[in-house]
Amino acid sequence: MKPTLDINLAGIRMKNPVMVASGTFGYGPEYADLVDLNKLGAIVVKGISLEPWGGNRTPRMVEVSGGLINAIGLQNPGVKGFTEKYMPFLRQYDVAVIVNIWGKTQDEYAEVAARFDGVEGVHALEINISCPNVKAGGSSFGTNLESTAKVVAAVRARTKLPIIPKLAPNVSDIGAFAKVCVDNGADALSLINSFPAMAIDIETRRPILANVSGGLSGPAIHPIAVKLVYEAAKAVKVPLIALGGITSAKEAIEFMIAGASAVAVGTANFTEPLTALNVISGLSDYLDRHNMNSVQELVRSIRI
Amino acid sequence: MRIEIGTVVGHDPMGPDYRVLTLKLPGVAPVAKPGQFVHLRIAQLHDAVLRRPFSIYRVDGNHLSILYKTVGRGTAAMQNLRLNDPVSVVGPLGNGFPTDVANAFTPVLVAGGYGVAPLYFLARQMTCRGILFVGGAKAVDILLADDFRALGWEVQVATDDGSLGVKGLVTVALDAWLQLNAKQSPPEFFACGPNGMLKAVGDRAIRGNWKAWLSLDRHMGCGVGACLACVQKVRLNGQETLARVCKDGPIFEARDVIWED
Numbered sequence: 001m002k003p004t005l006d007i008n009l010a011g012i013r014m015k016n017p018v019m020v021a022s023g024t025f026g027y028g029p030e031y032a033d034l035v036d037l038n039k040l041g042a043i044v045v046k047g048i049s050l051e052p053w054g055g056n057r058t059p060r061m062v063e064v065s066g067g068l069i070n071a072i073g074l075q076n077p078g079v080k081g082f083t084e085k086y087m088p089f090l091r092q093y094d095v096a097v098i099v100n101i102w103g104k105t106q107d108e109y110a111e112v113a114a115r116f117d118g119v120e121g122v123h124a125l126e127i128n129i130s131c132p133n134v135k136a137g138g139s140s141f142g143t144n145l146e147s148t149a150k151v152v153a154a155v156r157a158r159t160k161l162p163i164i165p166k167l168a169p170n171v172s173d174i175g176a177f178a179k180v181c182v183d184n185g186a187d188a189l190s191l192i193n194s195f196p197a198m199a200i201d202i203e204t205r206r207p208i209l210a211n212v213s214g215g216l217s218g219p220a221i222h223p224i225a226v227k228l229v230y231e232a233a234k235a236v237k238v239p240l241i242a243l244g245g246i247t248s249a250k251e252a253i254e255f256m257i258a259g260a261s262a263v264a265v266g267t268a269n270f271t272e273p274l275t276a277l278n279v280i281s282g283l284s285d286y287l288d289r290h291n292m293n294s295v296q297e298l299v300r301s302i303r304i
Numbered sequence: 305m306r307i308e309i310g311t312v313v314g315h316d317p318m319g320p321d322y323r324v325l326t327l328k329l330p331g332v333a334p335v336a337k338p339g340q341f342v343h344l345r346i347a348q349l350h351d352a353v354l355r356r357p358f359s360i361y362r363v364d365g366n367h368l369s370i371l372y373k374t375v376g377r378g379t380a381a382m383q384n385l386r387l388n389d390p391v392s393v394v395g396p397l398g399n400g401f402p403t404d405v406a407n408a409f410t411p412v413l414v415a416g417g418y419g420v421a422p423l424y425f426l427a428r429q430m431t432c433r434g435i436l437f438v439g440g441a442k443a444v445d446i447l448l449a450d451d452f453r454a455l456g457w458e459v460q461v462a463t464d465d466g467s468l469g470v471k472g473l474v475t476v477a478l479d480a481w482l483q484l485n486a487k488q489s490p491p492e493f494f495a496c497g498p499n500g501m502l503k504a505v506g507d508r509a510i511r512g513n514w515k516a517w518l519s520l521d522r523h524m525g526c527g528v529g530a531c532l533a534c535v536q537k538v539r540l541n542g543q544e545t546l547a548r549v550c551k552d553g554p555i556f557e558a559r560d561v562i563w564e565d
Contacts, residue, residue: 072533
């Protein structure tokens with residue numbers, strides 16, 4: 001008998017625990033010719049704000065050893081633009097849709113959340129309190145316990161959808177941030193966002209990115225993310241969605257052993273668009289090989 | 305657009321600095337149009353997370369060729385590709401050049417360096433003939449001139465050091481031609497090369513009230529319009545907006561492009 005991969009993550013039903021991460025998969029149509037969206041556990045769409053937002057100047061991305069640094073700056077069509085342009089497309093598929101939301105102020109976060117309540121086809125909200133690339137919003141909230149608490153509580157007050165704060169990696173005690181999110185109403189947590197990082201052109205001595213710095217993602221950050229997931233799993237009981245440097249089933253399985261109930265493939269979508277599908281089949285093979293009937297047996301199964 | 309594992313069926317130098325890589329791609333090659341590009345995964349570059357975009361130089365049945373110069377670690381690693389090696393390809397990507405030019409107009413292709421590659425694919429698909437202006441640093445950077453002549457195209461060359469053709473920028477040769485010919489055979493431009501050259505061609509088109517199709521190059525991430533790394537400010541229905549060079553381009557009409565750099 002094939003092991004079962006389906007999960008119920010904080011009320012979000014998914015046919016497997018493998019999602020595609022916000023900012024790396026557009027809004028769905030971009031990859032639909034290459035990847036059967038019906039096979040994914042969930043799609044986390046690129047961050048949406050109240051009004052359309054233009055993002056940063058170019059260059060916005062640079063490849064570095066084992067990863068890339070991006071400073072896109074959360075360019076997006078706004079709640080209305082996204083809902084009208086992309087939700088009809090996404091509703092055609094049998095896949096959980098998680099909308100990543102952000103705001104420049106606490107009120108904006110709450111307002112965006114409220115606007116998505118009752119939008120057909122939206123299964124949950126991921127709260128981006130950890131983008132390293134915008135001056136207002138993003139990690140200015142997620143690296144401070146008090147503002148993290150306030151944003152999560154404000155969003156909680158305005159939506160019935162499951163809410164999933166996405167944590168910043170650059171904090172001294174990830175467990176404390178996980179806890180404060182849960183105490184203020186988070187149903188699950190995503191961890192982690194990209195790491196603040198920078199690359200310099202040594203000939204011109206100028207930063208390569210127009211934004212000067214950006215966020216590092218890709219295989220380079222995976223072991224750091226595993227440790228953060230492990231720490232967060234010790235601090236809270238809610239389901240964790242782990243991301244950071246997954247390129248194959250191996251990294252996904254590591255995350256789940258460390259404490260994640262689900263995983264998200266990010267940067268690897270650019271390298272190999274079929275990565276998420278390969279992770280799903282690799283995960284199934286692994287469970288089979290280890291005589292596990294369900295993927296849930298893997299979650300938090302670390303032996304210390 | 306599809307993802308396909310191609311096989312290397314040719315990998316040959318073109319002069320001292322350039323190479324032609326030919327892949328057997330029965331899914332991608334037959335549907336590729338001039339101006340579109342392919343996104344290659346360079347397996348030899350183990351820690352790379354981004355694919356590398358290349359415009360299409362030629363298509364012959366199931367074979368698709370790109371023309372490249374070693375400019376970074378990706379293209380350096382590509383040099384090690386051998387016959388029969390597999391290469392993962394996503395493509396064809398982006399929108400191509402229009403291939404029809406109204407009768408009254410002369411297709412005028414303007415290329416900087418190996419930007420000539422997609423214009424050769426275009427010239428092979430066009431039913432009419434025209435003129436190619438190609439510029440480069442020195443004589444060895446002028447590629448395919450004889451191939452264009454063999455197709456019946458006129459070719460004018462400019463080099464920075466004067467080692468081939470006129471000395472100076474390609475626009476020197478272009479301006480001289482326009483002065484003599486633009487009245488009786490108005491041009492429609494198709495250009496691929498550095499931004500300065502594209503802008504110069506676009507400026508001439510706007511001044512002369514002609515069309516110019518420019519192939520833009522921006523550092524790309526995903527290649528399919530998802531990551532928003534390669535955006536370009538454009539004018540769309542009178543509104544300023546950000547276009548994705550990979551998905552909404554890479555070909556833009558000169559009037560739509562808002563140059564900032």
